[in-house]
Amino acid sequence: MDERLMAMTATMKATGAAKMLGIAKRMVATDPDVSGRDVLARLESAMAEEEAAATVAWVASEPDRADCIKCGGPVETDSRDRSRWIHSADGSRGCRAATFTVEDGWDETIPKSWNAAPKRSV
Numbered sequence: 001m002d003e004r005l006m007a008m009t010a011t012m013k014a015t016g017a018a019k020m021l022g023i024a025k026r027m028v029a030t031d032p033d034v035s036g037r038d039v040l041a042r043l044e045s046a047m048a049e050e051e052a053a054a055t056v057a058w059v060a061s062e063p064d065r066a067d068c069i070k071c072g073g074p075v076e077t078d079s080r081d082r083s084r085w086i087h088s089a090d091g092s093r094g095c096r097a098a099t100f101t102v103e104d105g106w107d108e109t110i111p112k113s114w115n116a117a118p119k120r121s122v
């Protein structure tokens with residue numbers, strides 16, 4: 001796995017744990033006699049909210065997909081810039097680049113100026 005991605009995941013886990021600890025600390029500060037069951041119930045509720053928000057974000061981040069209007073290959077929106085389209089096979093913008101294979105090279109019939117674009121607007 002990508003080292004930066006692993007570091008980002010570890011940071012997110014630490015942030016989540018700190019958030020849960022903050023909730024528990026605030027509950028105890030507000031009511032020093034709060035029961036462990038109440039703290040647990042609040043943490044479970046907070047965790048469910050976090051999971052729901054993560055699911056919404058995950059679904060929203062799903063790329064739009066279509067066939068390329070130029071070359072016909074599958075294309076999708078770039079997760080770094082949703083207004084840009086890339087070829088699904090290799091993440092390239094250029095249609096010709098998306099045809100590259102080690103065995104056959106590029107499809108020389110495809111102009112270098114062609115870039116990924118959806119057949120229908122989404």
Ligand SMILES: [Zn+2]
Binds near residue numbers: 069073094117
């Ligand atoms: Zn294309």
